[in-house]
Amino acid sequence: MDILQVLADATRSAIGPVAAVYALAAIGLNMHFGYTGLLNFGQVGFMLVGGYGVAVSVSTFGLPLGVGFLIGIASAVALALVLGLPTLRLRADYLAITTIAVAEVARLIYRAEFLRDITGGVYGLQSFSTAFYQWNPFPSGTYGFGWLSFSARDLWVMTVTWGLVLVGSAVMWLLIHSPWGRVIKGIREDEDAVRSLGKNVFVYKMQSLIIGGVFGALAGAMLVVNQQTITPDQFMPQVTFYLWAILLLGGAGRTLGPVLGSVVMWFLLSVTDSVLRQLIATDVITFIASSEIGGVRHALVGVALLVLIIFRPQGLIGNRKEMLINVK
Amino acid sequence: MSSDVNGATVDRMAGVDPLPGVAKPDPILVVDGVRRSFGGLTAVDVEHLEVQRGTITALIGPNGAGKSTLFNLLTGFDRVDSGTWTFQGKQLNGLGGHRIAREGMVRTFQLTKALTRLTVMENMLLAAPGQTGERILGSFLRPQWRKQEEANRARAEQLLERFKLLAKKDEMAGSLSGGQRKLLEMARALMVNPTMIMLDEPMAGVNPALVQSLLEHITALRDEGMTVLFVEHDMDVIMGISDWIVVLSEGKVIAEGRPSDIRADQRVIDAYLGSGYEESGREPQTDTGESHE
Structure with missing residues (x-):
């Protein structure tokens, strides 16, 4: 087995554009769950409206790409208001139910036949990200060294997306280490106590939902820009659960938790995939067909996550002492 | 008594x-x-x-x-x-x-x-009214709220001292005993003025x-x-x-x-x-959920 090849593929995956996109979306989820305690099971819905904000604006209406990004962000704010206004005054679990449902309903609406002229229906949209690649300052060629090299195109997407991750993490750090962040963390612990101290809990929860949602929308926009195409069925509920796995793996309630979680997650996914593929190719494993690799590797990653949650429930960089304090 | x-x-x-x-x-x-x-x-x-x-x-x-x-x-x-x-x-x-x-x-x-996963001091500071850093945009203007934060911190320390919690100010509130939590809650309420x-x-x-x-x-x-x-x-x-x-x-x-x-x-x-209040002077507590934690 070619171990170097396996590690090379895994590293490329761990620092590639998709890992950056998931890190960005998980930063938003960290704002919701890690700091505010909001159970958002529909983060993929924010990615969807962000991605379609870009695609529809540019592809269908011929607007500039920058305007598309702004429309994607505005869609996320609107979605947060739709989700939050009826549910944020209620108990936490109502938001959980609503978010998972609304994200799925949104996907079905975007793929609906009657909107085909606008959203492209089940076929989605293409050719909306030309401008993005025209802005690429890197001359074409390959960058990196030996086994770890990227095309100029990939490097450009990675620079922008990881740049957004960096800026997002900085913004998140500033917010959380401020009196605003203290109120947000207080709400996670006990919102009635915070209300009794004269803070408008509803407004804070809404702000948190909007901020985290905007990060989701940016992630969705970068995802489709990277793919240069968008289809509704890539925004299935399991994307949200990947994001949860990433967040818990890295450590919820830590600024770099979602970033580290995404890198490690994509590394593990790639390693299990390559190892299985090579073992099957060399007939070491005969009871799994190569078409089944996708399912098997997810099962293996699932087992790895289980082990992690049993032995390190706070995630890779969480604070165990803080985690184990009795929360009443 | x-x-x-x-x-x-x-x-x-x-x-x-x-x-x-x-x-x-x-x-x-x-x-x-x-x-x-x-x-x-x-x-x-x-x-x-x-x-x-x-x-x-x-x-x-x-x-x-x-x-x-x-x-x-x-x-x-x-x-x-x-x-x-x-x-x-x-x-x-x-x-x-x-x-x-x-x-x-x-x-x-x-x-x-x-607020168990915040420190005792954070519990106190959270309660202070009218903080400019609690507004979402204000939170980015660090120099603006830092002064206010210092004043609040001084007041919080006075209150914590009065309630004999000053030594615990950097500990998680969740690590306090039941009685200390009551004291903290009272001190925190006073932070609201x-x-x-x-x-x-x-x-x-x-x-x-x-x-x-x-x-x-x-x-x-x-x-x-x-x-x-x-x-x-x-x-x-x-x-x-x-x-x-x-x-x-x-x-x-x-x-x-x-x-x-x-x-x-x-x-x-x-x-x-009823007849329960005689010399013993104590009425049996029944609905105080957490008295036996």
Whole structure:
């Protein structure tokens, strides 16, 4: 087995554009769950409206790409208001139910036949990200060294997306280490106590939902820009659960938790995939067909996550002492 | 420990008749016709109630008398079916809990709500009112709120010292004992700069050794001019420190008066004390959820 090849593929995956996109979306989820305690099971819905904000604006209406990004962000704010206004005054679990449902309903609406002229229906949209690649300052060629090299195109997407991750993490750090962040963390612990101290809990929860949602929308926009195409069925509920796995793996309630979680997650996914593929190719494993690799590797990653949650429930960089304090 | 806690036993309620709904010379809180029912059960039905400024007023009654419900209604944590109440002349009905707290009426909870995964100091700082850094855009302007933060920190340290929690300021609030959490909750409520403090069973679940210290804190608040309204079960506590006692039964105010009046009131004995309150002086606690944690 070619171990170097396996590690090379895994590293490329761990620092590639998709890992950056998931890190960005998980930063938003960290704002919701890690700091505010909001159970958002529909983060993929924010990615969807962000991605379609870009695609529809540019592809269908011929607007500039920058305007598309702004429309994607505005869609996320609107979605947060739709989700939050009826549910944020209620108990936490109502938001959980609503978010998972609304994200799925949104996907079905975007793929609906009657909107085909606008959203492209089940076929989605293409050719909306030309401008993005025209802005690429890197001359074409390959960058990196030996086994770890990227095309100029990939490097450009990675620079922008990881740049957004960096800026997002900085913004998140500033917010959380401020009196605003203290109120947000207080709400996670006990919102009635915070209300009794004269803070408008509803407004804070809404702000948190909007901020985290905007990060989701940016992630969705970068995802489709990277793919240069968008289809509704890539925004299935399991994307949200990947994001949860990433967040818990890295450590919820830590600024770099979602970033580290995404890198490690994509590394593990790639390693299990390559190892299985090579073992099957060399007939070491005969009871799994190569078409089944996708399912098997997810099962293996699932087992790895289980082990992690049993032995390190706070995630890779969480604070165990803080985690184990009795929360009443 | 009854009368000595009250110090020189000044009668702050001189000239007020011990009658349900009686008018007070300088009421800070006036309740009129407040009703709340759950299904067919009327939990609270208070015709008229006034709370005198600068006193300790106790709200007592048997289990299910509606004490906590009345508390929740007055502090905006539950909605009235009908009725009005004014605090320092301002009508409060319809306002949310946070608005009422900002008016200067701050409550604590029967089941202590320490923010467990924040430090003791963060608990205190969170409570300070009017922080510019608590606004979402203001939070980015570090130099602007840092000065305010320092002032709040100084005030928090004074309060923590007073409640003997200063040594714990950097520990997680969740690591404190039950009694210390009660003290923290009280100190935190004071950070809001209230004019009236509402304590929901401040002694529930507290180690007996800490009870005396809590009582001293409560009387000290009154002596500084704050108004205290509290719900409590422990009869020794109530008789010892209250200037005025309001007895609730089945949601209605059935008696009001000084501790001596209440002790002699036959309706109260029938409704609440029963035969259980004799020499032992302790009424069995039954609805204080967390007293055995």
